[in-house]
Amino acid sequence: MKKTALITGGNSGIGYATATLLKKKGYSVVISGRHRDRVKRAAAEIGVEYILADMAKLDDIKRLSLPFQDEGLDVLINNAAIAKFIPLSRLSPSDYSFFFNTNIRGPLELIREVLPALEKRQGRITNISSIAVNRGLLNGSLYAATKGALEATTRSLALELAPKKIRVNAVAPGAIDTPLAAKTGRSKEELARRRTMLEQIIPLQRYGRAEEVAQVVWAQLEATYVTGSVWLVDGGANIL
Numbered sequence: 001m002k003k004t005a006l007i008t009g010g011n012s013g014i015g016y017a018t019a020t021l022l023k024k025k026g027y028s029v030v031i032s033g034r035h036r037d038r039v040k041r042a043a044a045e046i047g048v049e050y051i052l053a054d055m056a057k058l059d060d061i062k063r064l065s066l067p068f069q070d071e072g073l074d075v076l077i078n079n080a081a082i083a084k085f086i087p088l089s090r091l092s093p094s095d096y097s098f099f100f101n102t103n104i105r106g107p108l109e110l111i112r113e114v115l116p117a118l119e120k121r122q123g124r125i126t127n128i129s130s131i132a133v134n135r136g137l138l139n140g141s142l143y144a145a146t147k148g149a150l151e152a153t154t155r156s157l158a159l160e161l162a163p164k165k166i167r168v169n170a171v172a173p174g175a176i177d178t179p180l181a182a183k184t185g186r187s188k189e190e191l192a193r194r195r196t197m198l199e200q201i202i203p204l205q206r207y208g209r210a211e212e213v214a215q216v217v218w219a220q221l222e223a224t225y226v227t228g229s230v231w232l233v234d235g236g237a238n239i240l
């Protein structure tokens with residue numbers, strides 16, 4: 001039987017690259033996204049299935065899990081997330097719910113919903129975190145908080161699900177060249193300045209590519225004695 005993978009936010013960046021790699025490895029891949037045109041186009045390009053589902057909406061998450069309940073699910077990649085840079089003084093109550101619902105409640109609820117399917121195949125879960133958990137990120141306190149929660153959850157769930165032979169890990173990217181930066185609310189000039197600055201201090205002196213993160217996700221999925229771990233893929237930024 002072909003192995004199956006569900007990748008949230010698979011229509012661009014790291015999710016897209018991971019879907020492409022898992023397809024190449026012989027997986028039957030389903031990507032999800034919140035905009036029909038984007039996720040449909042990406043699925044057609046990669047040659048995979050898609051499901052329209054907003055990770056901030058509980059009904060969507062339940063629906064997203066349904067196709068896997070009979071046959072089971074081998075791999076869940078919790079990749080979808082939002083990143084916006086907002087100074088603390090400008091954070092509104094709705095920012096809190098938007099960030100937490102998308103970046104932490106969504107992934108946890110999805111794990112809960114697909115758990116019976118993962119149990120059928122002794123599945124694996126990869127949560128996409130960020131080096132923002134360990135490094136300061138200017139105006140990124142709320143984003144960093146959600147990723148910190150996701151990492152904490154990764155370790156606790158790894159313990160909880162180990163008896164079911166389900167491994168739970170996280171991959172924490174550094175600065176990766178994806179469409180995410182353009183969605184953060186920073187201007188083009190600001191983004192260019194930040195990139196120049198970071199490329200001077202990152203030990204490997206460049207941004208990473210989404211495909212390089214996908215390689216680490218794949219290596220971690222294949223690492224059969226690894227659970228509750230967070231693997232960095234950041235060009236050495238963490239050792240600064």
Ligand SMILES: NC(=O)c1ccc[n+]([C@@H]2O[C@H](COP(=O)([O-])OP(=O)(O)OC[C@H]3O[C@@H](n4cnc5c(N)ncnc54)[C@H](OP(=O)(O)O)[C@@H]3O)[C@@H](O)[C@H]2O)c1
Binds near residue numbers: 032054102129180
């Ligand atoms: N790029 C980096 O430097 C970097 C660094 C550290 C961690 N990360 C993490 O890596 C992961 C992938 O990000 P990326 O860099 O590949 O950015 P990206 O290209 O923007 O990918 C994020 C994906 O998540 C989707 N998404 C966002 N909110 C969603 C929602 N409510 N429901 C469903 N899908 C939703 C986006 O869809 P839309 O197209 O509709 O926005 C997009 O497909 C994220 O978890 C991010 O936090 C990225």
